Amino acid sequence: MGNKLIAGGFVVLVVLSTVLAMFTSMSFPGVGVLNIQDGDELSYSPLENPEEYPITRPLYIYTDGVPAENSSLYQWLEYIYSDDGQLYVKNAGFYPVGSEVKDKMKAQLNSGTTNDKYGNGEITQSGSTTLGDLSTLWANDFQKKYNIHVVLNTPGSGTGITNLINGFVDAAQSSREIKDVELESAKNNNVNVTEWVVAYDALAIIVHKDNPIKNLTVEDLKNIYTGTYTNWSEVGGYDHPIVLYGRDSASGSYDYFKEAVLDGESYSIKMQQFSSNSLIVAEVENNLGGIGYVGVGYAEESLADEWAEEQNGH
Amino acid sequence: MDTKIYKRENRARRYAEGGITGILGACGILSVLILALVFIFLITNSIPFFQSVGLVNFFTGTQWDPFASEAMWGVLPLLTGTILVSFVGAIIAIPIGLGCTIYLSELADSKVKKILKPAIEILAGVPSVIYGLFAALVLSNWIMEIFDPSYRLNALNGAIILAIMMIPIQVSVSEEAMNAVPRNLREASYAMGATRWETIKSVIIPAALPGIIASIALAIGRAVGETMAVLMATGNASQFSFDILTSVRTMTAALAIDVPEAAIGSLQYQGLFAVGLLLFIITFVINLIADMVLSKYQETYK
Structure with missing residues (x-):
């Protein structure tokens, strides 16, 4: 018994020194955020010119039909399009929907019930990790105002939509549009997929803070991510290999970036795939040759001081 | 009389022990059964894949x-x-x-x-x-x-x-x-x-x-x-x-x-x-x- 204790103490000591080693060997120097160049002179930063920034996508919630007017899900959607709801969109680092889209969505919400199966109890919603923080903000405020609990989980957009199709959840949150294949299997499962645009998100391109590259064209990005360019010197930078970081196949960002930037071509097999935005930030921070794409909120949070100063200096 | 009681007890015990052996044996068989079921489950679900993609493609493709x-x-x-x-x-x-x-x-x-x-x-x-x-x-x-x-x-x-x-x-x-x-x-x-x-x-x-x-x-x-x-x-x-x-x-x-x-x-x-x-x-x-x-x-x- 006493020996077990000594051994336990020994292990605890090892664990403690490991944790200490972790903290001393980790560093958070921050990342740089690239501008996307469009033509010879114009370049857009996702932080400064969100309206013109080309790699911007809508974020969605998908439901099975339009919920009945007195159901919790109806109130949830109504809340999301309210001023309070859209204020949180800004707080979470995204862009609110424009008035035109908002009116369209509200009209859809009041176009008449197509699904009266949604009840008054708690709501379950599953999907995009990018929307995770925002949904949590919404859910907490919604709980306070309407006293309805929203259960969230964030396994990725694809999984969320699959969950909706299989009838496991009331709603799916997604950072990409639903695919035709998914619509088809939804039809087979008698799920009438209804789309709600709830916010917009820019995908920021992040690099190591000491990388001298400040601008890339979408064409450059395509060549980098398909593996045509493998060295930073090919886009006018250091002679240093490019190391690709991206999201895994369950992610909506993975699909969106592939469609919007790679024109549907496959990612280079050398791209390392991660399950979250923050893991990509952590890798790019520590790799001089690294490049990654993350939601603009994550990039802004971890912008290196030098880059932040430069942005303000403009 | 004594011997009869003894016999009955003996029989009850025998049944009880037989029952326990049966339950424990079932536990043992269950684990083998689960192994077999996992194997069958994997095979039946992957057969259609091998039919449409082919073994050669699967084992020689480098992507x-x-x-x-x-x-x-x-x-x-x-x-x-x-x-x-x-x-x-x-x-x-x-x-x-x-x-x-x-x-x-x-x-x-x-x-x-x-x-x-x-x-x-x-x-x-x-x-x-x-x-x-x-x-x-x-x-x-x-x-x-x-x-x-x-x-x-x-x-x-x-x-x-x-x-x-x-x-x-x-x-x-x-x-x-x-x-x-x-x-x-x-x-x-x-x-x-x-x-x-x-x-x-x-x-x-x-x-x-x-x-x-x-x-x-x-x-x-x-x-x-x-x-x-x-x-x-x-x-x-x-x-x-x-x-x-x-x-x-x-x-x-x-x-x-x-x-x-x-x-x-x-x-x-x-x-x-x-x-x-x-x-x-x-x-x-x-x-x-x-x-x-x-x-x-x-x-x-x-």
């Missing part, structure tokens, strides 16, 4: 991308990823584990042994995600400083962390085998004038060799099946490469990431079952080898 517009079904990058990580891990783990075993069973005095042994057992019980975290955050930086690879998360990182996870399994099984070598063999060796080292080298290790080999096979089996730690450590890029300093994706990582994304019944879903089947067969064969070595070559001393 794995089931969700591309033109899906690629080559399992080679995943297979080499798994093999690279587990076998390099084994190469690191075997000498350390062997040294540790010899020290523990032959050289350490009982006080040290009483502390070291439970410590190793606790090491075996640490959740793999903790090892993964350590590999991703600490070990990777050390490797970065020594080898300066362009991938911070790479196969070597995964191999080292797997080696750390393999050592406790190897040590606990092979130490038992060494302890099972009877005392009179050692004494006979010493009586012949052999030194302690000669005794270990020429008597104890050969006698315990089947057990040691089995322990290594078991440890490799564990490494092949490990998911979380390697997923976090190896960087997860499915490239076909034997370079120890690049990112790789193992079969287990591919399953963990892609399964939730695949619609049930789709080709992707069946393809992942095919990977699962291959993984199952590999670990099954490794365990079978361990078992055969143990039962065939283990000498019994009475």
